Amino acid sequence: MQVLPNLSNNEIAFSEEEKGNQLFPVFVKLNKLRTLLVGAGNIGLEKLTAIVNNSQKAKITIVAETITDDVYALIANFPQIKVKQKSFDVSDLNDVDIVFAATNNTILNEEIRKLTQANGLLINVADKPELCDFYLGSIVQKGDLKIAISTNGKSPTIAKRLKEILNEGIPAELDETLQNMSALRLTLKGDFSAKVKRLNKVTQNLISPKKSFAERNIRWLIWLTSILLLGVIGTTLWQTEPEFQTFLIHIDPLFYWFLGAGFLFALIDGAIGMSYGVTTASFSLAMGLPPASASMAIHISEVLSNGIAGWMHLKMGNVNWKLFKLLILPAIIGAVLGAYILSSLEHYSAYVKPIVAIYTFFLGAIILMKTFKIKKKKSDQKIKRIGLLGFVGGFIDAAFGGGWGSIVLSSLIAGGRHPLFSLGTVKISRFFIATLSSLTFFTMLGGKHWEAVLGLVIGSAIASPIAARVSNKISAKTIMVAVGIIVMLVSLRSIVLFILKLI
Known part of the structure; x- marks a missing residue:
């Protein structure tokens, strides 16, 4: 009993x-x-x-x-x-x-x-x-549409987070649809059942919205672009660079260094949402690559890795298409311009290299500042000049070998944008930026330092699918501290070596 x-x-x-x-x-x-x-x-x-x-x-x-x-x-x-x-x-x-x-x-x-x-x-x-x-409850409001969220008094924090997701996910234009539905409702005739059927038919697109061609086929576009780009580069190298054929038979040890670096830096990037460009740029300069060749290797490797990451964010619904459309075209223009200018200065790499090193040193310091929250208070107002932000981020990313995540993602979040949707949108945007800047670099420079390129491509591609899982096991703060210190030390080494040569 x-x-x-x-x-x-x-x-x-x-x-x-x-x-x-x-x-x-x-x-x-x-x-x-x-x-x-x-x-x-x-x-x-x-x-x-x-x-x-x-x-x-x-x-x-x-x-x-x-x-x-x-x-x-x-x-x-x-x-x-x-x-x-x-x-x-x-x-x-x-x-x-x-x-x-x-x-x-x-x-x-x-x-x-x-x-x-x-x-x-x-x-x-x-x-x-x-x-x-x-x-x-936590309230989400878009004009006359109002959604109240309650957790039965158990966790106001959960209600607050759901509010943020819905605020970002529900378009402001939905209120216009609501007003149009109200006007339509006043014109309907017949019994209650007939009115309901008519309204249900009109609102069907809200649960099954019509997607653009790009939205419906983005997965295939990513894979096709990646395969074509890598195929064109590989075929061109095979036909024009005898040393490339020799390399495939007798692999240069430098390939393994860049393979490991690509894998490690892609994992770090997946954990904190940034720093692949700056860490890889610092490493490439330390290994003796000229700035333009280093940036080319970085961006070619980013095509596949960011394509995979962007596709995964797309499947999880983390892409804000309105933000993407505002960001992508200015970013591509900035990236192509940056790649063209840097490639034109390849003959002056001895002088460009310390400039890039100073830039990466500065970014390393920014990463450390973000780690310890030495930054301005987050604004309640969303950042407005998305196009200008995209252009500047794309240009600096291509011209200096990295910085897209550090500049654009940080600015979007600090400006009031939702972190999850900002990360997904920045990742898929970076795929297109990397593709166009890679083509610019390859057209200007041809096949140079392919052992670094292949190492980064394969290493980062292997890391991309598992980066998200690894990020859940490691403290993001620990990673950011380590990345900031290492980037600053490697960059400082390049600056000191340049100064010693002048002396």
């Missing part, structure tokens, strides 16, 4: 009552209700902000002994909000429909809860789910 714990009837009733998610979602017209907010400190400000952001005409009475300047600043734009600077008493519940208790006094909050129950009023008590009759 099973022995039950000694629970009171109230405790048994409470556990049964709270079993599962018992919340019933509703949308309340606060502009037609009388709201009481008790507390006007930081907690009260948070509640007040949530209310007026969603119901600008809400009739609110604030009762508090102390009222912060931020609360006064907020209510200045809402003349219907009244303030009573005093202690709460039971008479404040007269002529009230709904109550928010937002003080840092636990005893007072519990007392308000008891009084509201006695008066038949609904109450929300800040940070006390067990005392609440209702919760404030």
Whole structure:
């Protein structure tokens, strides 16, 4: 016979009552209700902000002994909000429909809860789910469309993250569709069933949106472009470079160095979303490659690795196509221009090399700064000049051998863009940038240092599919510290050697 714990009837009733998610979602017209907010400190400000952001005409009475300047600043734009600077008493519940208790006094909050129950009023008590009759969910709003998210009081953080994903994933243009549907609804005739069928047919494209040719065939485009580019380069080298044939038979040990480097740097890039270009550029310069040849090797290897990474992000739905369209064309123009200029200066590589080393040293310092969060506060406003950002990022990436992720991805995230969608979009954009800049380099330079090119191509391609899994096992902060220090030391070595030659 099973022995039950000694629970009171109230405790048994409470556990049964709270079993599962018992919340019933509703949308309340606060502009037609009388709201009481008790507390006007930081907690009260948070509640007040949530209310007026969603119901600008809400009739609110604030009762508090102390009222912060931020609360006064907020209510200045809402003349219907009244303030009573005093202690709460039971008479404040007269002529009230709904109550928010937002003080840092636990005893007072519990007392308000008891009084509201006695008066038949609904109450929300800040940070006390067990005392609440209702919760404030995370809100996603696109015009007249409003989505509320609740976790039954279990994890507001999860609700916040879901809000960020939906805010980024739901296009603002959906409100225009909503208005058009409202206008269409007013023109429909017939019974309820006929109207529903007509509206369902019109909105079918929302769940099965028509995709462009590029979106439908991006996977095949990536693979076909990669195979054609590598095929053209391989065939050209075989026909024009006798040493290339010899290399395939008697592999230069340098190939293995670049094979390992490509694999390692691609894993690092997969873990932190950046640094493949800067780490590979630093390594290539240290191994004696001229800047233009180093950048060519880097970008040819990025075609396949970024094609694979971009395709994987595409399958996971991490690509923001609107952002991609704004980014891609200026980025390609910048990359081709950067590759052309750097290739034109190949004969002056002895002087270009220290400039590139200074740049990579600077990027290494930036990586360290990001690791320890020595940066500006994240902006609430999304970055607007996407085209200019793409052009600058593409140019610097090609001209200096790397920096696309460090510049573009960091700027997008710092400017308020969602990290996941920014990473996916930057990765798939980089595939096209690498392809066009590689063609420019190869046209200008021909087949040079192919042992480095092949090593990076194969190494990075092998690493790409497993980079995401490895990144979950290793601390990103540890990786960034190591990368920053190594890049700065290798770059500093190149700078010092150049100075010693001048002396």
